[in-house]
Amino acid sequence: MPTASAQQPAVTFTVNDEPQTVLHRLSPEGVPSDVSATTSLADYLRLHQHKPGTKTMCREGGCGACVVSVRVPDPATGQPVTRAVNSCLVPLHVCQDWEVKTVEGIGDRRVGYHPLQIRLAHLNGTQCGYCSPGMVMSMYRCVYSHRGVVMSMYRCVYFHPSVVMSMYRCVYCSLGVVMSIYRYVYSSLGGVMSMYRCVYCNLGVVMSMYSLLNSKDKVTKADVEQVLDGNLCRCTGYMPILEAFKTFGEDADDKMKAMVKDIEDAVACKPSGGACGGGGGGGGSRCAGCPRALPMAAGEAQWSLPDSMAKLYAALAAVPAGRSLRLVTGNTGSGVYKRDGPFDAYVSVLKVPELHKITKSSSSVSFGSAVTLSRLIEELQSLSETAGFRHCGQMASHLLVVANTPVRNMGSWAGNLMIKYHHREFPSDVFLLLTTARAKLVVADASGASMEMNVEKLYEIGMDRKVILSMTLPAIDDNKYTFMSYKITPRAVSAHAYVNAAFLLPLDKSSMVITEKPTVLFGGINKTFVHAAATEAYLTGKSLSEPTTVKGALAALQAEVKPDEDPELADVEVPGRVAGPELGLSHGVILHVLGDKVPAHLRSGGQELMRPLVIGSEKYDTDKDLWPVSKPVLKLEAQAQTAGEAEYVGDQQPLAGEVHGAFVLSKVAKARLKTVDGSAALALDGVRGFYTAKDVDGPNQYKGEKNLEELFVTDKIQYCGQAIGLVVADTFEIARKAAALVKVEYSDVERPVLTIKDALKQDPDAVKPDTMMQLELKTGGDAEEAIAAAPRQVSGEFQIGGQYHFYMETQTVRVVPCEDDQLTVYCSTQDQRDVHQTVARTVKVPANKVNTEVRRLGGAYGGKLSYSTPVAASAALAAVKLNRPVRIVLDIETNMEMFGGRLPYLIQYKAGVEESGKIQGLTMRYICDSGFASSATTGFSAVALSQNVYHPTNWDVAPGHVNTNLAPNTWCRAPGTTQGIAGIEHVMNRIAHELKMDPWELRKVNFFTPETKFPMSASSEWDHTVFKLMVDEMFSEADIEARKAAVSKFNRENRWRKRALSLLPMRYPVHLWAKYPALVSIYDADGTVVVSVGGIEMGQGLNTKVAQVCAYELGVPLDMVAVKPSNNLVSPNPSPTGGSIGSEMTCMAVHEACQELRARLKPFQGEDKAWVRVVSDASSAQVNLTAHSMSRRKSQTYSVFGLTAAELELDVLTGESCVRRLDLYEDAGQALSPLIDIGQAEGAFVMGMGLFLTERHRFDVETGRRLTNRTWNYYVPTLKDIPRDFRVKLLKNNKNEIGIFNSKATGEPPLCMTSVCLFALQEAVASARRDAGHTDWFDFDAPGTVERAQMACASTPDMFVIA
């Protein structure tokens, strides 16, 4: 090994055209360096290059926040290749010769924004903005690689002199242009695709830009959906993102393209200020100040980047025996198995030309081992045109659902095979495909000796110091063999297989006889299962068109498949596998092969579930008299967000001496803490401190001293993941490593209680009253008596699981000690007051010594109401102890394990009904699981919503909660309200089933009347009219009756594909209870206005609404109003921001402050007197130009009505489903900011789709550990999961007299309607069950996962017939 001080050659590359040089220094030489052997490109960019536009969240290739574009020379051809990659997975050491472009590098406010940044911002594609840079960079590569398009754009925008000059002019009129565009665009409101109806082209330049976009190579709308498959967004519901980027599509709507170009011209044309081009777009000059070299301490680990086979072998041979070695190609494997390593040596094969080669002959094609999956897909697609390689088309299609685009752009097929080599349980799709396609591998050892083998043989040999060189696909006689492959995934894309399969059938297509032994492979069954050997043997020589063959084959398969119940990835609670998905898949294969030889009603079983490209519409209303209030305006921070300029707490530049914290979490759920030994952690270089409960000077509780939640465990461990201590070190990597070294001993370890049913089993009286509010709904007489007296009774239970908030910016805080013993706390929190008070209490300083500031949050959804507080308090504790700034940014596993999420529910009900469907009496218990503590029970909200749109007679509805050994669960967007509505709607469906009534007809019988009283909120006759109007509009505009008939017909005609069309109404009562301060100041220099408020901007557009209200009230243009970060000087003691009312009530405070200012300015106004004169005259007269106000609790309440119709299609054989069309109507009053409100509706709905369809938590039953703690095993919806036709309409002409400017809350109500997707799925399953002979009611709990749906269809092998 080289000596400690030796330096290796530097890694050189560029970032936004700035040269970078990183030295390999093999020892830290006593000074711990924060660049290590495993430092990622993402960390380098953020921490060392101070380019925070690139975000990180999951650090495993699963979220897309870190995507950058790289231009890399292809070693095989020397030609540069442009790719979007996950910078979190790229080791800095492999970046040799790369040109890295970050979001800052493609455009910014100085040189002008890139069209991608502009369109995403202007078409409302950003809310919290945390995902936006990654989205932009994913698209950048797509557009950039279609060189004709982007290079033309660049030429035009940045370089062409005449355009530059016209752009230069346009800088000064840009606002006017944009505003007139907007005015024009939005003046024709209320129609379908109102944004799309801006049918005008007013500038010639638009058309020239438009034509440039259509030049040469083409990007299509399908490309857009494909390249964004690895970018998650929790806020927007993806609709506006897709719409924005699809404007780049060759097949995009022409008028839309013209309109967006207009906007770009107006805003992209800023001249460069001549600043350092290194950080900016447009390829400006480099400044001398750009960092050039950075020493790298790689500890013991050694990196080599050989560029020839000889050097590769030498590098392998150089690693001494006994030293661990990691070959690296794309390094994406470290996203799946994050904890492999550490390794003593890393050898990257990325620069070896031979390993990138693709060689073709008429009988075979060979791929070097470093060929990426993306490149492989391209080749396979083109090969599929050639005889002998037609099966490659199916292989390519299958690979397109392996991982996601940025992962496939780096990840190699060989790396994939080797992941399975090291982790046999890995459900590798590549392994299945290559094995079935009879691929041959060549493997070499360090001496260069090589051997050829089939894929399965690889798993029998030792691979130490060996390298896969290539893979050869032989030609396969297409006439003789049929190749098929399948993958069932827990969500549409970017997920591992739940079950996958590949088949190679030697088939005589006339007789359908399998002429020789076929290949039948399955993955995801158990660690060792590969070949369905008995099935292969059985099928040999048999005819597939013989019913007995099918029966026998499926019986053989069923007998040999012994699935493991994977606690992390599978749905083990589903009792018994009667006919698992492997049988369903196999039957699908047979139906596919037989094609039209089987009866028509069976054929869809052999077809793939289609997910067409997303389309949609947005309808809303505006009132021009109020503009800019109610005007669809650009979100205030949108442009900065899409350019990566918007700052989040974690983006703040570190101060000298700043250190990082990592928590030590308990590994068991129910035990006593015996000992904690941090000595090994403290001994590590760079560790500055380790703190536990004994170090807390103040009370060790957060959420108030009376509560159970401790900052650090003192004695009794309440859940697995509870904080035991905090390690603080110079870097996060060191802190995390040290945290793992802390030794914790437990005593009295017990098996935990993890579900409501577990709790009830242990103690039937476990249900306790709601601690927030024991709100009960009791109407009429005795409910039990009424039920007993009714002609029909139904009763049952319904469960809804929990949900992780999945904010893209994890819990983040910086605490900076400053003079006079003060602390400044920058925290990503929804509850500034709680953070302020708890920090002061914890470190025992008066409240006036703690300053808090919140600029914006990268998503929150309720998860930053109480859980930012313990993180902030822990950081403050360390900051005081060390007298240093302390930063804590939680990694995703810690974030998911340490904190709870949405409360799971068990809803018990009993109803008595008349034959007409009228409910005579109803009892319901909404029992929620609040985890070990009871400080955020939400059952009372469920009760408040349980009446929904119905007239309650003899109802008795009550909340309750149980405690389990889970992290305390907490508020999550529409908490309790969602389950309240889902519960009563489940009851409606249950009764409809009992009475054999159409579910909607049953609902109609029970609808509220103008006389109905809503005990917990106001009601009015007008409400009844609004609701009726909404129903009528939905039925006519969404063509409900005709579509229902079409669904029934479809179901009659298809045995293995089922559809359903479900409707769900909503009444959401809003209480205006919170208090938010607001300060409005006017500057006498130029009349501009500045506002700071107590409500927190977290993506919901609060700041924009505030600015709109302020501009309207003061009568100034919107761009004269700036909204500054929230802080506890201006806004002491604010309510937490949440519950949909934050924006509305903050606007109320701003409104009041502005009115005060107006009154003060009135004496200085005069006809035609300019605003700035009025202001300066008032200032000269010593008028106070600052006003402070605070929103207060209102006694009134109002209702938000909504209605959704979801049409869904289910693949009965696999359990996969797709929402084909969704119509969502919401009554938002007079929307304050319609684009923002529409965005809220779409985002909320998609978040709810996750709750009801894909997001499922799993726990280790022994330790209570949350197993679903990453993007790999927890599935929030991707853009491929959203409704394929997504229509949102905000009801017109419904002014809300109680709301500010007649508006209504919008953030949460749409989520309350998302159970419609579960109910549609249940209806589709019910149709399949009816075909299977089951007409009985079946419980179908949320989430309705793929596995659950497949099982619930109750298919049995005898049903898999072909005639």
Ligand SMILES: Cc1cc2nc3c(=O)[nH]c(=O)nc-3n(C[C@H](O)[C@H](O)[C@H](O)COP(=O)(O)OP(=O)(O)OC[C@H]3O[C@@H](n4cnc5c(N)ncnc54)[C@H](O)[C@@H]3O)c2cc1C
């Ligand atoms: C978010 C995400 C989702 C994914 N989803 C899927 C999925 O749905 N289905 C699926 O099948 N896979 C999936 N994967 C796995 C993905 O396909 C692999 O990570 C990728 O193919 C690995 O290639 P790599 O070049 O990055 O390998 P690396 O990460 O570089 O290496 C992986 C392993 O292979 C070894 N290795 C690499 N190259 C060689 C070589 N030439 N010779 C010998 N050993 C070598 C390494 O030492 C290491 O042990 C997913 C991955 C991620 C991150």
Ligand code: FES
């Ligand atoms: S942080 Fe890189 S993909 Fe999530």
Ligand code: FES
């Ligand atoms: S805007 Fe996409 S995660 Fe917030």
